[in-house]
Amino acid sequence: MPKNFIITLLLLFGLSNSVNAQFGFSHEIGAILGPVAFQSDYGERHDFSTNAGNTGYAIGIIHYLNFSYRAECNCYTPETYFNDHFKLRSELSYNKTELQHFGKYVDPSRTGQIADQLRAMRGSTAVTNIGMQLEFFPLSVREFTATLGSFAPFISLGGQFSFYQPKAWSTLGPIGPFTLPVKYQDGYTNQGGTVWSIVSSVGCRYKLTALSDLMVDFRLQYYFSNWVDGLNPDPTRYPENRANDWNVWFNFGYIYYLQ
Numbered sequence: 001m002p003k004n005f006i007i008t009l010l011l012l013f014g015l016s017n018s019v020n021a022q023f024g025f026s027h028e029i030g031a032i033l034g035p036v037a038f039q040s041d042y043g044e045r046h047d048f049s050t051n052a053g054n055t056g057y058a059i060g061i062i063h064y065l066n067f068s069y070r071a072e073c074n075c076y077t078p079e080t081y082f083n084d085h086f087k088l089r090s091e092l093s094y095n096k097t098e099l100q101h102f103g104k105y106v107d108p109s110r111t112g113q114i115a116d117q118l119r120a121m122r123g124s125t126a127v128t129n130i131g132m133q134l135e136f137f138p139l140s141v142r143e144f145t146a147t148l149g150s151f152a153p154f155i156s157l158g159g160q161f162s163f164y165q166p167k168a169w170s171t172l173g174p175i176g177p178f179t180l181p182v183k184y185q186d187g188y189t190n191q192g193g194t195v196w197s198i199v200s201s202v203g204c205r206y207k208l209t210a211l212s213d214l215m216v217d218f219r220l221q222y223y224f225s226n227w228v229d230g231l232n233p234d235p236t237r238y239p240e241n242r243a244n245d246w247n248v249w250f251n252f253g254y255i256y257y258l259q
Contacts, residue, residue: 028064028087030255032217033057036095038247040229042123044103045240053102058249060093060129066257068141084141089133089156095247099123099229114181120172121180125229126165129221133158133199144207145257152205152213160199162223165192166230183241187233195225205255215253222246 036058043050065088101118104110135156137144144152168188170179177185203217226232228245235242 026066027258028066028255029258030062030064030213030215030253032060032062032093032215032251032253034217034249034251036097036247036249038097038099038125038229038245040099040125040245041226041231041233041241042099042121042229043101044105047103049102054097054099056095056097058093058095058251060091060251062253062255063090064088064135064255066141068145079142085137087135087137087141087154089135089158091129091131091133091160093129094127095129095249096126097124097247099125117170117172117179117181120170121168121184122171123166123168123230125167127228128163129160129197130162131158131160131197131199133201135201144205148207148210150207152207154201154203154205156199156201156203158199160197160221162195162197162228163192164195164228166190166228168230183233183238184231187241188231189227190230193225193227195223195228197221197223203251211257213255213257215251215255217249217251217253219249219251220246221249 034057035055037051037055039051040054042054067083067086067088100122106115106119133156135154137152137154139152141152144150167190169175172179175188180188199219199221201217201219203215203219206214208214223245226235226241226244231241233241
């Protein structure tokens, strides 16, 4: 596990404990799981087979600061709009996606060296994320907490710091001039790195029991790098590959309220 990852994790939990010690907010913990579709330099842009084919999985643990309730006194906090409509979410998650080219350029009807090379290209990326999001609940958090069987839609915005590890290879043999199209020969890497990203979600909670919720969460994550998938052809020569990498998650989650 990278040293920077451990330091960031300790700082995140240290900040959470510091906030709790000073203000006494209550805590919620949970887990998320679901598919992730990675939008990258593999495949044809705006192509359904690319979006459906370059999919993987995501798992994570989440923590919430609930501003509407004080666990230390078993009482509500002062009734303000912020306390009743916002929660702060911390997250540690991991996603992995297997990648390859889809679309018209690798159609079986295509012949020639480039088509064969594209069909043979394979890749993967594994990403560990840590960060925070501020979630906004249009409906009252207090009323949702007190009503079994109720729903609480939300939207969120935040940032994450990620550690990524890409891998590129070819079924034709070792990576090189004979196995890669020209555009990728100087535009690939198997070296990992770090990157910041913006995360935005829309989702809904369902009050399962007095101390637990179910959650669905649809998320977009935009990375400030084009290397997360391991491919980055020269954007001045190949403008079709100039966009940074991003992905779409659909998560299912379970959340438990700590008392």
